[in-house]
Amino acid sequence: MIRKKPWNRINAPVYSVSTAHGAAYNMNICTYTTAVSMQPKQFIVAIYEDTKTLELVKQSNRLVLQLLAESQYRLIPLLGQKSGKKIDKIARLEKRSLISEWQGFKILKEALAVIELKIINSFAGGDHQLFLCELVAYKNLNEGEALSLDILRAHQLIRI
Numbered sequence: 530m531i532r533k534k535p536w537n538r539i540n541a542p543v544y545s546v547s548t549a550h551g552a553a554y555n556m557n558i559c560t561y562t563t564a565v566s567m568q569p570k571q572f573i574v575a576i577y578e579d580t581k582t583l584e585l586v587k588q589s590n591r592l593v594l595q596l597l598a599e600s601q602y603r604l605i606p607l608l609g610q611k612s613g614k615k616i617d618k619i620a621r622l623e624k625r626s627l628i629s630e631w632q633g634f635k636i637l638k639e640a641l642a643v644i645e646l647k648i649i650n651s652f653a654g655g656d657h658q659l660f661l662c663e664l665v666a667y668k669n670l671n672e673g674e675a676l677s678l679d680i681l682r683a684h685q686l687i688r689i
Contacts, residue, residue, distance in 0.1 A: 548582050554634070572662045575660075599677075604627075606686070631668065647662060
C-alpha cells in the first residue's frame with residue numbers, strides 16, 4: 530500500500546535561496562521552486578512566512594537560487610532548521626570557508642549552479658509567500674548530482 534501523499538512521492542531538487550539587501554545577507558532552504566515559463570525564463574519560488582529571507586527578498590526584489598550538491602545535505606540543519614533572525618548563518622558559513630560572492634550575493638562555493646532572479650510579482654500562498662521571478666543571470670559552478678528530497682529523507686532530515 531502506498532502511504533505517501535502524492536506530492537511527497539516526487540523527488541524534487543533542493544535549493545538554497547540567497548538574499549541580500551545592503552550589508553544584510555541570509556540563506557534558507559527552498560524546495561518549493563519550479564520553472565514556469567521558457568520564454569522569458571521564469572520561476573515560482575515559495576518562501577516561508579516570517580523569515581529573514583522573506584524580509585530581505587521584499588526589500589531587494591532579487592534573490593539567487595543555488596542548486597545544492599548531494600554532499601551539501603549537512604547544511605540543512607543550519608540553512609533550513611535555524612532562523613536567520615536568531616543566528617548569523619553567513620558568518621557561520623564564512624568561518625568554515627564555504628562562501629564566495631557572485632552578482633552581489635553570498636553564495637555557497639560547492640553549489641552546482643546559481644540562478645539570479647528578479648521578482649516581478651508576488652502573492653500569498655498559505656504559510657509561504659510565492660514569488661514569480663524572471664531570470665537575470667545564471668552560472669554553472671560545479672559538476673555533480675543535485676541534492677534531492679530523497680537524500681534528505683534518507684538522512685532523516687525531513688519527515689516527508
